[in-house]
Amino acid sequence: MAGSAAETTPDSAERAEAGSETAGELKSLELVRSRRSIREFTGERIPDEHIELILEAARHAPSPENMLMIRFIVIRDDQETKEFLADIAQEMAETAFGGAPFELTSGRNWFISDPYRAAVYARLRDGKLFRYPEKSDAVILVCASETWHDAGYLYPNDLFGSVVSGMAIQNMWLVATELGYGCGYEALVCSDPRHAMLIRDRVGIPPTWTPLTAFCIGVRVSPRALGPSRPPIEGLMYEERWGLPYKRMAFRKKG
Numbered sequence: 647m648a649g650s651a652a653e654t655t656p657d658s659a660e661r662a663e664a665g666s667e668t669a670g671e672l673k674s675l676e677l678v679r680s681r682r683s684i685r686e687f688t689g690e691r692i693p694d695e696h697i698e699l700i701l702e703a704a705r706h707a708p709s710p711e712n713m714l715m716i717r718f719i720v721i722r723d724d725q726e727t728k729e730f731l732a733d734i735a736q737e738m739a740e741t742a743f744g745g746a747p748f749e750l751t752s753g754r755n756w757f758i759s760d761p762y763r764a765a766v767y768a769r770l771r772d773g774k775l776f777r778y779p780e781k782s783d784a785v786i787l788v789c790a791s792e793t794w795h796d797a798g799y800l801y802p803n804d805l806f807g808s809v810v811s812g813m814a815i816q817n818m819w820l821v822a823t824e825l826g827y828g829c830g831y832e833a834l835v836c837s838d839p840r841h842a843m844l845i846r847d848r849v850g851i852p853p854t855w856t857p858l859t860a861f862c863i864g865v866r867v868s869p870r871a872l873g874p875s876r877p878p879i880e881g882l883m884y885e886e887r888w889g890l891p892y893k894r895m896a897f898r899k900k901g
């Protein structure tokens with residue numbers, strides 16, 4: 647078929663033949679796997695060209711009829727607003743995690759070795775772990791609209807704007823990862839509608855647009871290889887019908 651994926655990626659057949667061994671060579675998969683949430687930044691400035699490469703990735707997000715019902719407020723110089731967002735995030739985290747028992751969060755944070763796990767837990771409870779907007783270089787307030795449609799047709803599917811935002815954010819996250827920067831998805835700032843209202847007022851977001859997150863990009867204090875693990879493919883996928891376990895190639899009978 648003209649313009650098919652097979653034509654645009656001439657080596658795809660060879661890749662398929664070689665099977666899962668090629669997974670290790672895929673740059674895209676490597677980036678997807680190495681992307682992590684980073685919550686500690688040095689406060690250093692990122693070169694403008696790098697920030698623009700990251701923003702460039704956002705504009706390539708797919709969207710219904712290419713409408714891109716997403717807008718981004720890129721905050722770099724306004725340190726007061728970064729601190730304002732950090733205050734909100736900390737307050738919200740304290741409310742959300744302040745009473746979380748250590749036993750519950752300890753297992754989830756298996757990847758943090760022992761002397762540090764308790765310290766991270768303390769920062770989770772007092773909310774300081776989430777103050778990272780203040781030391782990010784760029785805080786991107788991602789806004790979505792569920793009502794802005796230039797097609798003059800209101801999609802019956804809910805939350806398309808949020809879906810598109812998610813795709814744009816992931817694009818930015820992967821490019822930032824490749825460039826060696828860290829990113830954190832600070833949804834806490836917009837979780838409480840009262841906080842969201844304060845943010846709207848401060849940066850002038852109109853009522854038809856909803857702030858979803860403060861997506862933070864910065865120079866990492868340290869790289870992070872480990873993090874919350876994911877279930878295996880079988881934990882998320884069914885085969886052909888809901889409930890039928892997906893079987894990976896390694897467990898299929900040959901021939």
Ligand SMILES: Cc1cc2nc3c(=O)[nH]c(=O)nc-3n(C[C@H](O)[C@H](O)[C@H](O)COP(=O)(O)O)c2cc1C
Nearest residue numbers: 681682683684685776830831832833834835873874
């Ligand atoms: C919709 C969404 C909301 C999230 N909210 C927050 C948040 O408010 N604060 C935060 O620090 N991380 C937040 N995260 C990041 C997750 O905690 C993180 O992606 C998850 O624990 C997996 O860790 P990893 O990103 O290092 O793989 C959010 C991620 C998503 C996609």
